[in-house]
Amino acid sequence: MKNRTIRAIVAGLTATVMAVAMAACTPKESDDTITLNALFMQQAGYSQEQIDEMLRAYEADNPGIKVKATYVSYEALHDKIVTSAPAGTYDIVLLDVIWPAEFATTNIVIDVTDRYDPAWEQDMLGGAYGTAFYDGKAYGMPWGPSTKFFYYNEEMVNAVGATEADLATWDGVLAVAKKIKEAGLAEYPLAWSWMQAEAVICDYGQLLGAFGGDFTDADGNLAVNNAVGVSTLAWMKQTIDDGLTNPASTTFLEDDVQKALAQGETAFGLNWESTLVDANDPDQSVVAGKIKILPTPAGPTGLRPGINGAMALSIPTNSKNVDAAWDVILYLTGKDNQDKYPTGWPPNWVSSYSDPAVTGQAPELFAAAEIGYADTILRPTVPNYNSASDALQAAIQAALVGSKTPQQALDEAVAAAAQ
Amino acid sequence: MSKTPAVPTRKRRWRHSQGFFAACLLAPAILVVFGIIIYPIIQTGVYAFTDVRSAMHPKGPFVGFGNFSKAMTSNRFWSSMGRTLYFTIVSTAAELVIGLGIAGLLNAKIRGRWLLRTVVVIPWAIPTIVNGALWKGIFHAQYGSLNALLTQLGILNSYKVWLGTPWGAMNMVIIADVWKTVPLVAFLLLAGLASIPEELYEAAKIDRAGRWKTFWSITVPLMLPAISIVMILRVIEAFKVFDVIYAMTRGGPADGTKTIAYYTYTTAFSDQNYGIGSALAYIIVIVIALLSAIYLRALRRSEMSLI
Incomplete structure (x- = not known):
């Protein structure tokens, strides 16, 4: 009798638990909603x-x-x-x-x-x-x-006697960045989202476009290991070596770049549309009203495409x-x-x-x-985009942290993407 | 007229037997284990031998060991394995050394020992993903508390990018993992320490053995079974490291923290290559199974040594 009671209780409990579990897994639609x-x-x-x-x-x-x-x-x-x-x-x-x-x-x-x-x-x-x-x-x-736009701290730019017109090209940006660094206004005037993520591909792509390059060749294969692709990456690395780019950029996503701008720690950064409002929001920014937006600067070819x-x-x-x-x-x-x-x-x-x-x-x-x-x-519109991007992200970072030359890194990325 | 009692049928006997009762109790657990362990293992096995890209197309042509051979001929596989090995060896060694020290401290008869034990366990209570996010914040080059502390103390002149190089980032991830796991190691070793008879230490004292001699001649030999068990247990866990890397570095910079578990994840889900991803998962399972066999053997030996 006693055993029966225990069995009944256990059976009841088991049934209840299972019923509750099943009910929890079933979407509740009490009416026509x-x-x-x-x-x-x-x-x-x-x-x-x-x-x-x-x-x-x-x-x-x-x-x-x-x-x-x-x-x-x-x-x-x-x-x-x-x-x-x-x-x-x-x-x-x-x-x-x-x-x-x-x-x-x-x-x-x-x-x-x-x-x-x-x-x-x-x-x-x-x-x-x-x-x-x-x-x-x-x-x-x-x-x-x-697309990514070019954001700058107007106060810092004006303080070194520069104007918006000086920021129309990447050469101009670097020249102003040097002045800002020399004036001690920012230790690293440039911040980028170069973490091992899609963000680094977006920044690289935008620069690649400005330098007159493209991700793929006529057959749609990744071809960034050509002269333009390599010189773009070498340019990025050089800005770190010259002390103009924050070396922490290799750990930054777009949010970090936005914070660096909003905290007045950097003068320039590429970022998406919403940064204009967020970096100028007094609740988030110590330089509210001073962060301005421009289209991405042009490269030596005069081109200035933004990453899509x-x-x-x-x-x-x-x-x-x-x-x-x-x-x-x-x-x-x-x-x-x-x-x-x-x-x-x-x-x-x-x-x-x-x-x-x-x-x-x-x-x-x-x-x-x-x-x-x-x-x-445009980044390549191919079904295996993610694996190609993954290889390219690692390659770009390898060059940026100095463990490979830009040419070596991009050769490896292209070979990996072709597999 | 007396009534002859009805002979219970086999079905009736089964329904009232202890076996039926046990089956009722075990059924929910069996269902759960099948659903979240057995079925995924079988399904992953099927994927590993077929050319499947996505879970939306779970049926693909049989490719034999093709996925295994593709996975193992990739440079990224071997470099992930190398990094996993480095992570496993360094983190396990650090956890054992620090854990043994803390276990000794917790075993000492000092005032407020209960408080010490409570405080030590806190890192272990923090979920791994939260621990990763916490250390990511601490190591942040711009806003991290580590840079702030070291520059205010005058140890650093300018901020250091702790997660900025492949080797540096790997070691920072190890620190985060060690910080979280040391309490577990310490408590497991504490159990071993507490089981050493006090008389042995008293006898060593009478024989005027120094602390160092006592440690090497009594503590270490008697702790060896416990140390070996904890070591293998930690090696198994460290080999599977994923969440702390996901939260802190996402495998970067330059793949510097991409361990085999993380590489498996990106292959299967980010690259949508379920076939090769499943083969990689099975390679991990085989390595873990081998380590588990060693663990069970060590466990049996330690049980024998206690008898």
């Missing part, structure tokens, strides 16, 4: 507060849909999308411009070409429109064009709520919504750039964007 899970990044671009505000506004207009947002750092975004894909955890994911080829060939996100309005090709900026395309098909909706850092919103293949997810994406990327937040991320839409109500919110940014978005350099 659809809950969408969306994955965003908490870094450059729109802030978490801005995205939350957009989503709450969407929910207010669409009572049947709730959107639960998850935020991760850019560095964690790709792997989170990959690992969550089989389970269909997310209905909306944020994609970098370098991922559509990989995610299309591995069936991680769906083809939305049929949902595209043909007018968008004219209505959107060229740098934004092509963001989610691979092999002639669209795998998401652009969430805005993006646009992003898109896509729908994972295993999402159960494709139509609802697309509706949310259309809202988020729509002109009305984007025009409200141009300082976080400039809009997709051409007409926004001539609307004073939009450009007036950030005139400096739009002035720089006019040049910055006109010419961008």
Whole structure:
């Protein structure tokens, strides 16, 4: 009798635990409300507060849909999308411009070409429109064009008798940087995001474009070990050796560069659009109002392309709520919504750039964007981009920390990418 | 008229047996173990022998040992192995030496020993990923507390980039790992120290043996079984190091902290090459299995020595 009681209790407890566990794993849908899970990044671009505000506004207009947002750092975004894909955890994911080829060939996100309005090709900026395309098909909706701009501390530049015009070329930037260092205004006038991450590829790419180079040859193979690619890397290393670049740049991401600017520790840095607001925010910056924005300086060839850092919103293949997810994406990327937040991320839409109500919110940014978005350099749009990028990141760093010559390092990167 | 009791059926007997009761108790645990250990091991094994790029296309052509051979002919594999070996040897050695010292201190009959034991355990209580983020902050070249402290004390003239070179970054990661793991090592060794009979030390004192002599002639020999167990346990853990590197350096600079576990992760998930990533995972499993076999043997020996 006693044993029976114990057995009954144990059986009951086991059943309860399993029932609770199963209930916890099952999405709760008490009514007709659809809950969408969306994955965003908490870094450059729109802030978490801005995205939350957009989503709450969407929910207010669409009572049947709730959107639960998850935020991760850019560095964690790709792997989170990959690992969550089989389970269909997310209905909306944020994609970098370098991922559509990989995610299309591995069936991680769906083809939305049929949902595209043909007018968008004219209505959107060229740098934004092509963001989610691979092999002639669209795998998401652009969430805005993006490139790295050149930020400078106006007070430091003026203190050495220089002006904005002196910062139009990289030679000019280095000349002003030397004066700032000699004047003791900054120990290291330049800070870069050269950590072993995609960030270092973006900075290298932007300089590579200014020096007249490209990532790939005519056949689409990585070809940065040519004269231009090597001299670009040698230039980067030289700025460290000359004491102009903060040697800690090899451990910096974009956030660190922004902090260095905001703390008045550095005079110059490349960074994304949102830095203009953040580095001038009195709550985050001791030099609020003194950080100015310019298009990226030109190299010896006179070219000044910015790295294409646009992003898109896509729908994972295993999402159960494709139509609802697309509706949310259309809202988020729509002109009305984007025009409200141009300082976080400039809009997709051409007409926004001539609307004073939009450009007036950030005139400096739009002035720089006019040049910055006109010419961008693309990273290779190939399915194995990440492994090539991984090899190139390590190679660039090996040259920057002096363990290999730029030529050796880039030769190895090209050989590794070809495997 | 008397009623003949019904003969219990086999099914009925089974439902009332202790075996059934045990099965009920074990079922949830078996389900969990199967779901999070057995199934992934089998699935990874399948991936390791097939050409699979993504989990969204889990079926690929059988390639035999092709993934293993591709993985093992890569320069990056061997350099990751070399770095893992360096990390494992240096971190384990440091943890054993410091852990033994702390264990001796915790074993001493001093006032406030309980407080000391409580304080020492704190680093072990911190999650590894948090520990990594903490040390990343400490070593930050611009805002890190280490640079601030050393420059204020006049030891450094200018800030040092602690994570700026491959070799330097690896050693900083080792420091972070040692700081977190020493308490565990110390407490395991403390258990060994506490089991040494006090009479042996008293006899050594009577024989006028010095502290050094006592340490080498009594403490070390009697602690050897415990030390070898802790050493193998730590070697196994150190070989798998991942989270502290993910939080502190992400394998950089210039791949300087890319250990084999981190290399496996990037191959499988960042590069989406599940086939080779799974082969790499199995190579790690084989090495760990060998180390575990040595560990179990050492454990058995130590049990024998106690009998």
